[in-house]
Amino acid sequence: MKIFNRTNFLIAATAALTMVTGCKKLLTEKPESDLYPKYFTTAGGVQAAITGVYQDLRSNFSGEGIVYCYNGTDENIVGGSGGNGANILNSYNGLNSTNTPDLLGLYTDINTLNGAIQYSSAITDAATRAQYVAQAQFLRGFIYFYLVQTYGGTTATQKSGIPLHLTYNTSASTADAPSPLSDIYNAIIADFTTAATNLPATITGTNPFSAAGVGKSATSAVANAYLAKTYLTRGYNSEVAQPGDFQSAATLTASLISNKATYGLDLWQDYNDEHKPANDYGKENMFNIDYGGASDPTYTGYTLQGSGGSGINQLYVLARFNYVNTGVDNVTGIDAVPQKMSSNSAMLRDVYGGRPYTRLAPNKLYTMDVAFADQVHDCRYDATFQTYWICNKAGVSGxxxxxxxxxxxxxASNVSLSSYQVPIGGDTSILMPSQDVTMARRDAFKGVIVTPKQFNNTIFPTVKKFDDPTRTATGDFSSRPIVLMRFSEVYLMNAEANYMLNNITAAATSLNVLRARAAYRTPADAATVANNQASVTAANMAAVNSANAAAMLLTGTQLAQLAIPNNTTVGSAPCGMDLILEEYSREFYGDPRRWYDLVRTNQLVRRATKYNSFAAPYIQPYHTRRPIPQREIQNVLSGPAYPQNNGY
Incomplete structure (x- = not known):
C-alpha cells in the first residue's frame, strides 16, 4: 500500500496520547485548530491518518527487534550473533520490565484511529466515509488484539495489563490504568465485526489504501479472519471466555473457506508458490505489511547501499547463518559434535547469498527432529530452508x-556483487543433508558437509522463503512485504476451533487439506533443493505426488492423538494440540508469530519446557504475558501508580 508523507498530520495526531506515549512526549506547542480535530472531518485527513497508521505498523515489524515473536518458544534458539536481550527473551532468565518488548507506542496510532472514527461523520460522501471508518476500526481492533496478546488486561487474578481508550484525546495525560480483559476483548470484537460488514470483499484499483490495488490492506475477509482469531484466543482464557467462542471461530473460518471465491482467496496448489515474490499479492496472502519496493524511496526510505537503507524489512536476514565463515577442509573433528570448521572458505558474501545476521537459529530438537521430520513426503522443509551453497570464490581447494x-x-559462472543471480554451474561448497554421512563421503565431497546432528546456533539451514531477488547490493535488506495473515491460517484456525469443540472429523478435514497440498512437488521445485533431497521429474511427478498425498493424510494413530483433549500440563503426553501446533510450524516457520501461537493455546510453558533447554529451568506461567515496560510505568505521574503484570 502507498503511505503518504504525513508530516502535517503528525502535528495534529501526536499531541493526544495515553499513558504510554503522552507521558514521555508532553507537547508544549498548540496545534492549529483547523487540523485538530477538524482535520478528521475531511476525506483527505482521514485517509492520511489511516495510511499513517499503516506506516507505523510497517516500522513496528521491520527491524530485528521482532525477535520477541520467535525467542523463548519451541521453534527457535538465539543465533550466534544474537545479543544479551535475545538470550533473556529466549531463556526468560532475567526477563523484566527493563528488557521487555515495548509495543506501547502504538497507542499514538490508537488515538489517531479514535479521531478518524469519532469525527469522520462530517465526511459527506457516505461510501467513502463507510470505507474509511471500516479501515480505522479494523486497524484499531488489530492493534488492540496485538497488544492484549502481549500484555493482557485485568482479571480476577491478573491485576495489570493494558488500558483501553476508545475516544480521541485532545490533550496529553499523565494518568492511566489497566482495563478489564473482558472489556478489551469486547472492544476488539466490536471493531472487527463492524469492519467486516463495511470493508470491501477484495482490493481493487480504486482502493485508497493500496498502490493501485496491488497492496494487501484490510478487506472484509481479513476482518473476519481476525475476528475468528479473537474468538479463538478469548476461548482459551477461562476468566473471560464465552460459551460460544470456539463455535464462533469455527463458523467464521468455515464461511471464509466456503466463500473463498467471493474474496479472491485460495491456496496455491504448490506450497512453494506461496512464497515466490511474484505471488506476494496473490490469492493466498490476505494481509501484508508492505515495504514499497526499491523503486519508491520516498515511501520506503530504501537506498541501494551496503547498509541497506532504512525502514526496510529485515525479516529475511534474521535466520541466515554466516556462510562466508564456513570452511571446506576436513580438519580433525570435522564430524564431531559440535562440528570443527576450518577457515578455508569457498564462499564470499554476494547478493544471492544475502546478508547473514544470525539473530535466530532453528531449534533442531523440535524444528528438524519433530516438525520437519518428514522431508520426503512433505515439501515444506525444502521450500522453507536453504540447504546448500554453491561456490562463488575462485582458487579454493579443500x-x-x-x-x-x-x-x-x-x-558459479555468474557471481555478482551488484545483482541477485541464481548460481549457474559451480560446485557445492556447503551441503546440509538430512542424514549423517561417512568420512569417506566427506572426503569425496569437494566442499564441507554439515549433518543434522551438527546443527547449532551458528551453522544451520537458512530460511530462504523471504529472499528478495530485487536487491542490488550485498548488504541490502528486503522490500518484500511481511505477511501477517495467509489463507492457509484460516484452515488451521478452523482445525483448532473444531478440535477445541471436540469435532475431530472436521478438524482432521482442515488439516488434511494443508497436508495434501504439502505433498505436491514439481520439477521446477527440484531445481531449488540439493540433489540429495526429495524431488520429482516430469516422468514420475504424477505418481510420486499421488503417493505422497496419500502418505500425508492423517493416519489412524494421528487421528487418535487428535482426539486427545488439549493438555497444558508440563511433562504430559502428546495431545491433539501438539499435532495442530506442528502443522502451524510447517506452514509458517519464519513468520513472526510463534510466541503468540503458543501463548494463545496455553502451550507456551509446556512446549518450551519440553523442547527449549535454555528456557526449561526458568519459564513460569506468568511468562505468557510480557512485563509492562518500566519507562511506561514511570511515566504515570498522576493518580494511582500503574501496576506491573503478575510475576515481574
Missing amino acids: TSSTGTSKGQLTP
Whole structure:
C-alpha cells in the first residue's frame, strides 16, 4: 500500500496520547485548530491518518527487534550473533520490565484511529466515509488484539495489563490504568465485526489504501479472519471466555473457506508458490505489511547501499547463518559434535547469498527432529530452508581427513556483487543433508558437509522463503512485504476451533487439506533443493505426488492423538494440540508469530519446557504475558501508580 508523507498530520495526531506515549512526549506547542480535530472531518485527513497508521505498523515489524515473536518458544534458539536481550527473551532468565518488548507506542496510532472514527461523520460522501471508518476500526481492533496478546488486561487474578481508550484525546495525560480483559476483548470484537460488514470483499484499483490495488490492506475477509482469531484466543482464557467462542471461530473460518471465491482467496496448489515474490499479492496472502519496493524511496526510505537503507524489512536476514565463515577442509573433528570448521572458505558474501545476521537459529530438537521430520513426503522443509551453497570464490581447494587435496572447487559462472543471480554451474561448497554421512563421503565431497546432528546456533539451514531477488547490493535488506495473515491460517484456525469443540472429523478435514497440498512437488521445485533431497521429474511427478498425498493424510494413530483433549500440563503426553501446533510450524516457520501461537493455546510453558533447554529451568506461567515496560510505568505521574503484570 502507498503511505503518504504525513508530516502535517503528525502535528495534529501526536499531541493526544495515553499513558504510554503522552507521558514521555508532553507537547508544549498548540496545534492549529483547523487540523485538530477538524482535520478528521475531511476525506483527505482521514485517509492520511489511516495510511499513517499503516506506516507505523510497517516500522513496528521491520527491524530485528521482532525477535520477541520467535525467542523463548519451541521453534527457535538465539543465533550466534544474537545479543544479551535475545538470550533473556529466549531463556526468560532475567526477563523484566527493563528488557521487555515495548509495543506501547502504538497507542499514538490508537488515538489517531479514535479521531478518524469519532469525527469522520462530517465526511459527506457516505461510501467513502463507510470505507474509511471500516479501515480505522479494523486497524484499531488489530492493534488492540496485538497488544492484549502481549500484555493482557485485568482479571480476577491478573491485576495489570493494558488500558483501553476508545475516544480521541485532545490533550496529553499523565494518568492511566489497566482495563478489564473482558472489556478489551469486547472492544476488539466490536471493531472487527463492524469492519467486516463495511470493508470491501477484495482490493481493487480504486482502493485508497493500496498502490493501485496491488497492496494487501484490510478487506472484509481479513476482518473476519481476525475476528475468528479473537474468538479463538478469548476461548482459551477461562476468566473471560464465552460459551460460544470456539463455535464462533469455527463458523467464521468455515464461511471464509466456503466463500473463498467471493474474496479472491485460495491456496496455491504448490506450497512453494506461496512464497515466490511474484505471488506476494496473490490469492493466498490476505494481509501484508508492505515495504514499497526499491523503486519508491520516498515511501520506503530504501537506498541501494551496503547498509541497506532504512525502514526496510529485515525479516529475511534474521535466520541466515554466516556462510562466508564456513570452511571446506576436513580438519580433525570435522564430524564431531559440535562440528570443527576450518577457515578455508569457498564462499564470499554476494547478493544471492544475502546478508547473514544470525539473530535466530532453528531449534533442531523440535524444528528438524519433530516438525520437519518428514522431508520426503512433505515439501515444506525444502521450500522453507536453504540447504546448500554453491561456490562463488575462485582458487579454493579443500583438504581431506588425511591431508590430501579434495580438488579445486569450480565457482558459479555468474557471481555478482551488484545483482541477485541464481548460481549457474559451480560446485557445492556447503551441503546440509538430512542424514549423517561417512568420512569417506566427506572426503569425496569437494566442499564441507554439515549433518543434522551438527546443527547449532551458528551453522544451520537458512530460511530462504523471504529472499528478495530485487536487491542490488550485498548488504541490502528486503522490500518484500511481511505477511501477517495467509489463507492457509484460516484452515488451521478452523482445525483448532473444531478440535477445541471436540469435532475431530472436521478438524482432521482442515488439516488434511494443508497436508495434501504439502505433498505436491514439481520439477521446477527440484531445481531449488540439493540433489540429495526429495524431488520429482516430469516422468514420475504424477505418481510420486499421488503417493505422497496419500502418505500425508492423517493416519489412524494421528487421528487418535487428535482426539486427545488439549493438555497444558508440563511433562504430559502428546495431545491433539501438539499435532495442530506442528502443522502451524510447517506452514509458517519464519513468520513472526510463534510466541503468540503458543501463548494463545496455553502451550507456551509446556512446549518450551519440553523442547527449549535454555528456557526449561526458568519459564513460569506468568511468562505468557510480557512485563509492562518500566519507562511506561514511570511515566504515570498522576493518580494511582500503574501496576506491573503478575510475576515481574
